[in-house]
Amino acid sequence: MIKYTKEESKKKTIITVFIILFIVSFFFSVGNGAVQISPIGIIKSILYEKGTVNYQIIWNVRLPRTIVAALVGICLSLSGAILQGIMRNPLAGPNIIGVSSGGGFFALVILIIFPSYYYLVPIGAFIGALSATLFIYSLAWKEGVLPTRLVLAGVAVSSLFSAGTNALMTFFPDRVHGVLGFMVGGLSAITWKDVRMILPYAILGMILILFLPDKLNILMLGDEVATGLGLRVERTRFVFIIISSLLAGAAVSVVGLLGFVGLIVPHMTRLFIGSDYRYLFLGTIFFGASIVMICDTLSRILFAPMEIPVGIIMSALGAPFFLYLLRKKEAMR
Amino acid sequence: MSMETKSLQVKYGEKLVLKDINFRVSNGEIVTIIGPNGSGKTTLIKSLSRYIKAYSGEIYLDGKDISQIPTKKIAREVAVLPQVKNVSADVTIENLVSYGRYPHLSFGKRINKNDKDIINWAIKKTGLVKLKDRYIATLSGGERQRAWIAMALAQKPKILILDEPTTYLDISYQLEVLELVKELNESLGITVIMVLHDLNQAARYSNNIYVLKNGEICEYGKPSDILQAKLLKDVFRIEAHIYEDEINRCPYFIPHKLSLNSTNNDLNLV
Numbered sequence: 001m002i003k004y005t006k007e008e009s010k011k012k013t014i015i016t017v018f019i020i021l022f023i024v025s026f027f028f029s030v031g032n033g034a035v036q037i038s039p040i041g042i043i044k045s046i047l048y049e050k051g052t053v054n055y056q057i058i059w060n061v062r063l064p065r066t067i068v069a070a071l072v073g074i075c076l077s078l079s080g081a082i083l084q085g086i087m088r089n090p091l092a093g094p095n096i097i098g099v100s101s102g103g104g105f106f107a108l109v110i111l112i113i114f115p116s117y118y119y120l121v122p123i124g125a126f127i128g129a130l131s132a133t134l135f136i137y138s139l140a141w142k143e144g145v146l147p148t149r150l151v152l153a154g155v156a157v158s159s160l161f162s163a164g165t166n167a168l169m170t171f172f173p174d175r176v177h178g179v180l181g182f183m184v185g186g187l188s189a190i191t192w193k194d195v196r197m198i199l200p201y202a203i204l205g206m207i208l209i210l211f212l213p214d215k216l217n218i219l220m221l222g223d224e225v226a227t228g229l230g231l232r233v234e235r236t237r238f239v240f241i242i243i244s245s246l247l248a249g250a251a252v253s254v255v256g257l258l259g260f261v262g263l264i265v266p267h268m269t270r271l272f273i274g275s276d277y278r279y280l281f282l283g284t285i286f287f288g289a290s291i292v293m294i295c296d297t298l299s300r301i302l303f304a305p306m307e308i309p310v311g312i313i314m315s316a317l318g319a320p321f322f323l324y325l326l327r328k329k330e331a332m333r
Numbered sequence: 334m335s336m337e338t339k340s341l342q343v344k345y346g347e348k349l350v351l352k353d354i355n356f357r358v359s360n361g362e363i364v365t366i367i368g369p370n371g372s373g374k375t376t377l378i379k380s381l382s383r384y385i386k387a388y389s390g391e392i393y394l395d396g397k398d399i400s401q402i403p404t405k406k407i408a409r410e411v412a413v414l415p416q417v418k419n420v421s422a423d424v425t426i427e428n429l430v431s432y433g434r435y436p437h438l439s440f441g442k443r444i445n446k447n448d449k450d451i452i453n454w455a456i457k458k459t460g461l462v463k464l465k466d467r468y469i470a471t472l473s474g475g476e477r478q479r480a481w482i483a484m485a486l487a488q489k490p491k492i493l494i495l496d497e498p499t500t501y502l503d504i505s506y507q508l509e510v511l512e513l514v515k516e517l518n519e520s521l522g523i524t525v526i527m528v529l530h531d532l533n534q535a536a537r538y539s540n541n542i543y544v545l546k547n548g549e550i551c552e553y554g555k556p557s558d559i560l561q562a563k564l565l566k567d568v569f570r571i572e573a574h575i576y577e578d579e580i581n582r583c584p585y586f587i588p589h590k591l592s593l594n595s596t597n598n599d600l601n602l603v
Binding site: 007088214218220222224229230232275 | 418
C-alpha cells in the first residue's frame with residue numbers, strides 16, 4: 001500500500017470539490033432559462049418523459065448548449081494548462097500560439113469576404129488556428145525551439161493577424177455587425193452538430209493529457225534537466241503544442257474567440273491545487289467545464305430575455321475573482 | 334561504468350568551441366574538468382549529457398555509441414545536474430526526488446512501491462529526511478543542491494554528471510556538497526564527472542583532472558601533476574605557490590599575483 005501524504009489528500013479533496021462543482025453547474029445550466037426545471041425534473045424528462053415540452057427544451061436546446069459549454073471549457077483550459085507548462089510562463093495561453101488570432105482571421109475572411117460560405121466558418125477557424133501555430137513554431141525554430149523565442153514569434157504573428165483582421169473590418173464596415181458575435185465568443189444557437197464537431201478533440205485531448213502529465217512535470221524542470229532524465233524535449237514540446245492547438249482550435253471554431261478561459265482557468269486551478277500536472281490536468285478539466293457552464297447560464301438569465309455574449313460575463317466575473325485569488329495567495333506566503 | 338569521447342567537436346554556429354576532444358573517465362573515478370571562463374568546460378559537460386549535439390566525433394558509454402542508445406535508457410545509467418535548473422514554487426523535496434524515477438517508468442505507469450522505496454532511500458542518503466515535505470523554494474542553497482542530487486540518485490545512475498555544483502554556495506555548503514559527492518562515489522561506486530571552478534577543491538576531490546583551454550584539452554593527470562606553477566601560469570594566468578595539504582593528502586596552492594606575461598616561464602615569486 002502506498003501511503004498518501006497530507007499534500008496528496010488535500011489535492012484529492014480539491015478535485016472532489018471540483019467534481020461536485022461540475023455536477024452542480026451542469027444542473028444549474030440545464031435547469032435555468034425562460035423555463036426553470038429542477039434537477040429531478042431534468043433527470044425525469046430525459047429518462048422517461050419523452051415528448052413533453054420540458055423534454056423538448058432540454059433535449060433540443062439546453063443539453064447541447066450545456067455540453068458544448070463544458071467541452072469548450074475543457075478544451076480551452078487544458079490547452080492553456082499545457083502551454084503554461086511548456087513555456088514555463090503563467091501568462092501563456094492559447095493566444096500565444098496564434099490560435100485566437102489565426103482562427104479569428106480565417107473566420108473573418110470567410111464571414112466578410114465570402115459570407116455565402118458562412119457554414120465553412122468552423123472548419124476555417126480550425127485550419128486558421130492550426131496553421132498559425134505551425135507558422136509560429138517554424139519561425140521560432142533554430143536548432144530547436146526555446147520558450148522565449150516561441151513567445152516572441154507568437155506575439156509577432158498574432159499582431160500580424162490582428163492587423164489583417166482590423167484591415168478587413170475597416171474595408172467592410174457594413175459587415176462588421178455580423179462578425180461581432182464571433183469576435184467576443186458566444187454559445188447561442190448551439191446544436192448537437194456543434195457537439196459532434198468538438199467532442200472528438202475534447203476526448204482525444206483528455207485521453208492524451210491524462211497519460212502525459214509526467215512529461216510536463218519533467219519539462220517544467222528546464223530543458224537540460226529534462227534531457228538528463230531521458231525526455232526528448234524538442235519532440236515532446238512539439239507534440240504538446242500541436243495538442244493544445246487542436247484543443248483550442250476546436251473550441252474557437254465552435255464558439256468564437258473565448259481566449260480568456262484558456263489563460264485564466266488553468267492559472268486559477270494552479271492557485272487552488274498547485275503545479276503538479278498529475279492533479280492540475282484533472283482539476284482543470286472539471287473547473288474549466290464548470291466555469292464556462294456557469295458563465296454561459298448567467299449570460300442567458302442575467303438580462304433575460306436579452307442574452308449577452310458569454311465572453312463578456314467571463315471577463316467581468318473572472319478577472320476580479322482571479323485578482324482576488326492572486327492577492328489571497330500572496331498574503332498566505 | 335566508463336564514458337569516453339573520440340575526436341569530439343562541437344560548433345556554435347560557425348565557431349568551433351570544442352576541438353578534437355578525447356576524454357575518458359573510468360569506472361568508479363571522480364574526474365573534474367577545469368579551465369578558465371570560455372574554455373569549453375560547460376559545453377563538454379552538455380555534450381556528455383546529450384543536451385548539445387556533437388558536430389563530429391562520438392561519445393561512448395561502456396564502449397557503446399550513445400547516439401545508438403534510446404535517451405531514456407541512457408537516463409537509467411547517467412544522471413545529470415546542469416547549472417540551469419527550474420522548479421515551481423510548490424514542489425517539495427519528495428516531489429522533486431520522485432521525478433528521478435521518470436526514466437524507469439514505462440508509458441502511462443505510475444510510481445509503485447519499489448519506486449517509493451528508492452525515493453526514500455535517495456532522500457535518506459542525502460540527509461534530507463526531516464526536510465522532505467518542504468518546498469524547494471524555501472531551502473537554503475546547500476539543501477537545495479542536495480535535493481537535486483537526491484533526484485539524480487533516484488535515477489539509480491552509474492554515472493553522475495555535475496556542472497559547477499558549488500557555484501553560488503557558501504564555503505560550508507560547498508564542502509557539504511562535495512563531501513556528499515565523494516561519499517556517493519565511495520559507498521555506491523558511482524562514477525563522477527564534474528566541472529569545478531575552485532582548483533583547490535578540484536585537486537582535493539578528484540582522481541584525475543582534465544584542463545581545458547580554448548576548446549582543447551591541454552593537460553590531463555592526477556591532481557599533483559596538474560597543480561604545477563607552470564600550468565597555473567600558462568592556463569590561468571596566475572603566479573602561485575604550491576603546498577601539500579597534510580590532512581587531506583592533496584596539493585593546494587595560494588595565488589600571489591596575476592602573471593603579466595603568460596609565455597614567460599621564469600617564476601619570480603614574491
